[in-house]
Amino acid sequence: MHKSLVLLLAVYSSVAVAVTNNVYICNNKKSKSQVFSAVDTRFCACVKNTQTGFIKGVNDDDIKLISSSDCTGSYQKLGPNSEAKNTQWVNSFSYGKSAVAAQPSQMVQGIPAVNPVNQPWIWPLPQNWERGSNTVRVSKSIRFEGKGARQPIVVKAIKRYQDLIFKKEDYPMIPYNWSTTDNKPSRSSLSTVVIDIKSTGDHLDMDTDESYTLTVPVSGKAVLQAETIYGALHGLETLSQLVQYYQERRSFYIPNAPWKISDFPKYKHRGILLDTSRHYYAVQDIEKIIDTLSWNKLNVFHWHMLDSTSFPYVSKKYPELAAKGAYTPRHVYTARDITNIVQYAKERGVRVIPEMEAPGHSTAWGYGIPEIASCLNTQPYFGYTIQPPAGQLNIAHPKTKEVIYSLIDEWAELFSDSFFHAAGDEVIMKCWAEDPYITNHLQQTNQTLIQLFENFVLDMEDHVRQKNKTVMVWQEMLLEYNFTLPKDTVIQVWIGSEGVKEVTEKGYRTIVSAQNFWYLDLGFGRPRSNPYPEVQGAGFNHWNRVYSYDMRANLTTAESDLILGAEATMWGELADPNNVEDRLWPRAAAFAERLWSGYENPKGEALVSADAILRLLPWREHLVLRGVRAGPLNQGFCTRNPLDCFQPLNPNK
């Protein structure tokens, strides 16, 4: 990098108007660099999603390196013309000549902010909570002790939470309403949390016990008890949300102590689907999403890695699939990337479930191995696929099975989870019906296309089962094709909420992703050319629509019991790392509370959106404080004064 800097300066000095400051950001492989420049004014640059290995500044002023994403909080100084290494922790930096960032004005009082705390500001809301009226100071050197605190995954979590607990904003958009708790803090401060975990293992699957209890007394040690380390992780998250920054006292407190919380999830499977084929996400982007999942007590990352548009997985046996099917050599996931992500997720209590999208949506396989694809890139694509490019796996070709079984074998090892998604959605028969290889095969074997299709997918699913995995499939397998699926198959409903009834009626377990409520990618027009008025495409699912959907509607108790949980989806046509966080959050948080807290509390009282919004507003602000680019729920005025804005609708209208 030094050499190219020299060159840059050489070029630059020939202009003789050097007023620019440059900051160079490179990852450790030095394969990627970004240059930021500023003229005259001081800037804050967010590099949250940038792979920073080292940062170098060429200017006559200091650079401040900061771990928050908006240049707030403590910083490390980088002197003129010097370099900082191992800067992965840097999420923003400010640089330039003079500060023009808004300086807080002493004279500004700000318009009033009245945010009720009828329910604790914990998201998702715990099942059982009791609180008092004391205020307990939290020691900055808070310690975690007990045998549970020495389990490796917990040790790492404690390290994270020692930072997360003390996130603060000097001018919070939603200041905590201290009038609801005793304004005189107790003399002693909370300096010790005892962590008690019953089981010593770190196995994580759908049946892992995630419950925990947390007590915070007015004086003395707080106690976090859990059956498993994963319950303890949820407890740490809850503890971090109990702590509030008291602006006037410049310190951290837990209001409304003593606390007694006993908590567990209503649904076991609480996930987000991310599509990394239509747009690529770097490993760091995925890790950031997994972080945010864990903060919302979501526990499944459904990785829709492959699709027609690209094949980013670097297979050991068939490297040509990624070699020709990935966007570029940079847009790939190696076995090592996957192992890292699975481990990263596990340390946050998040399962990673891979989806092997087949035999539809699989054009990209055909770039590497053409003989395993049918109707590969047929033009025009209309009639052969839902969206371009056309291409499905050639289900008659022996090589197809060979390839897909090898990939299943590879993934069964890389992804330790006991669930494996075998897809089976959006198949277009015309693609196969016009492929002479397939029509010949049908004639020779005297079977129909649908029989061939059924045999292919059932064989594929059997192969998955042989790896001791539970098979997940999309709803078409059962509801559209009526394939005879073993009863242990888990059916993912997506086409509409009515599918939940149809699947559970047949006695299958289900995971709900009804697109009319829980597709978070919709509402931004279709990606394809599509003139108005059709341009609006499917509807945007507003946070309250997401929150209000009851997946148990019209089900018997026995049918509801077959709901394992749900996933909100983030398909990738119009989302990539630039806008995905705004699309996901805070709507996926609204979804998360439904899955964790359920529709009623243990006393049988309904959880309603009118209460939820009062907690979701501060939670969104908190996500932003933690560096997530969550979108706003409404204007700033309403954020500070929700009761002025969230009033019942005019009954006369």
Next chain:
Amino acid sequence: MAPVDNDAVKNLPAEQPLWPIPTSFTHGKDSVVLSSNFAIKVRIGSQQTSLTSLENYPIIQKAVARCMDRLAVKRNTTRPDNSLDSSVGQGSILSELVITVNSPEAALEFGAIESYALNVTFLPITSSNFFAAAGNNNYVLNKREDEHHHAEILARQSAIALTGTSSAFLSTETQWGILHGLETFTQLVRSRASSSSTAAGDNIVNTLEVPNAPWSIQDAPRYSHRGLLLDTSRHYFPVADIIRTLDAMSTVKLNVFHWHVLDQQSYPLVSKTYPDLTAKGAERADRIYSIDDVASIIRFGEERGIRVLPEFDAPGHTASWGRAYPNITVCVDALPHSAYAAEPPAGQLDPLEPFTYSVLDGLVKEWAAQFPDKHVHIGGDEINFNCWKTSQRLKEYIDKPEKRRELESKLPPVSPEGQNTMRQTRSGSQSDEDKLLQVYLDRAIGMYLNQKKIPIVWEEIALEHNVQLPESTVVQVWKNAANAKKIIQQGRPVILSSVEYWYLDCGSGAWLVGSQGQSWCGFTNWQRVYSYSLTEKLTPEQQKMVYGGEVCMWAEQTDSSNLDSNLWPRTAAAAEVLWSGSYDAEGKSRPLLQAARRLSEVRERLVEMGVRAAPIFPSWCSKHPEACLKER
């Protein structure tokens, strides 16, 4: 200028996706390589100016510096525009761009000349330039002195020597034309990985070239007012966000930053005269724009040829003014807000309160000095008479004509300025309510006219009220596209922002109350934005009254977190409509497929400059736009 020719657009080389498309251009097939000591020279009038003496022309000086900086980034960045084949040295050498400008200190105002002509010539070898080119042999930096590398450089030099020396000229009338011309020039330049960069790994030195030379471009904007409205009251945007937005605007040749700085929710603009307005009306202590902030935003805009057009929305949308001075507003925080205002909190200026005009007069004087633009947007939208009727005095004025003279007598007299050009918006007699509105408008507009400012108002003032307005008043259309014609028929110029096309905030669901529903206005994807015809159903004479348009970024559901992805690349789609117009000479729209291909590149460019622009389709489609965008 003649409209853009669609056939020419179709022939624009894929590797040079110019945006917005220039009015007219021709190009060839040869490649011109920028030498490593490539420089930009400026000629003011007929006089050759050295770069150091450009100090007297800071806008030009900084524009040149920025251009050189961006070229350096292209040279040193890892993503070369690899669509070019990797053979080196077919091109002739370009060692300078010579800029000629006649009026380097033209005012930045509506109607300023922004045209430019850019020529990049390709000169084949002649005996006289052979040696000049051969002497220019350092364009590939020699870092590794090993023999292999040395041989490679020699090979390249000979390849260059066989071609020639090219030149580039940018001629403009004003410095604003230079900014646009340099932007186009930068878009013409592509980078190509040199083998030295890939070999060394950490040593990124790309070759810069202008493919498809010779280029000849003549370009001028279709509309003079090409803007983006940003609402900084409903959510606060840090100065860095605004500056980044201005920077992005300049790359698509937008020239108006309509700063909707105040609204009912928050009063973030610091006033010297009335500091309490911010002290009590800003939503948070650090969510304010200081006098220095405003100055730096205006300066940053000016350096990029962007006018900062402030809007002081009144008399509606003013609850935040009443936090400091309760007696200049009425119905503040009245409930239910829907009876008194479009959004909470309700509140409007009191048009019969003398102190209202004291405050306003102080502010208008201050703003006039603070914001240099000749135009100022004075708001006037969504005035709710129910709000005014909550005040005894205002109700009396409306209900009792006999009291009006007395009530008005307590107010400052109407300024004589502009009175002789007042014209009624409609025929017929004024309603009692509009008479009250007129009391406010006469005085408020008079204050602006006294400061030599030309007012811009929202369309309600002209279409939904029957009031007197100065002849020069510009009207901004937002409720629907067809309203433009009605206003033009009144003889008033328009700025177009129809919600049907150019409201970028729409589609994120209703944000008020317990709604689960869709927004009151639908999401407009880039193609919808691109399809806004600013001249539909207008006669050629009426079309002249269209000053231009603005996309609007209202901030109910937008803040720092999602600003970029809401704005971009849709704002770029509007920018091309505004700069290049929508139609060719035969009235046909530009091919959408071709626009999609270019826009997807614009989006990549924005992401590279640090703007979090949203994707317009899956990555696969960037490589195969024809497959994705073919009409059924």
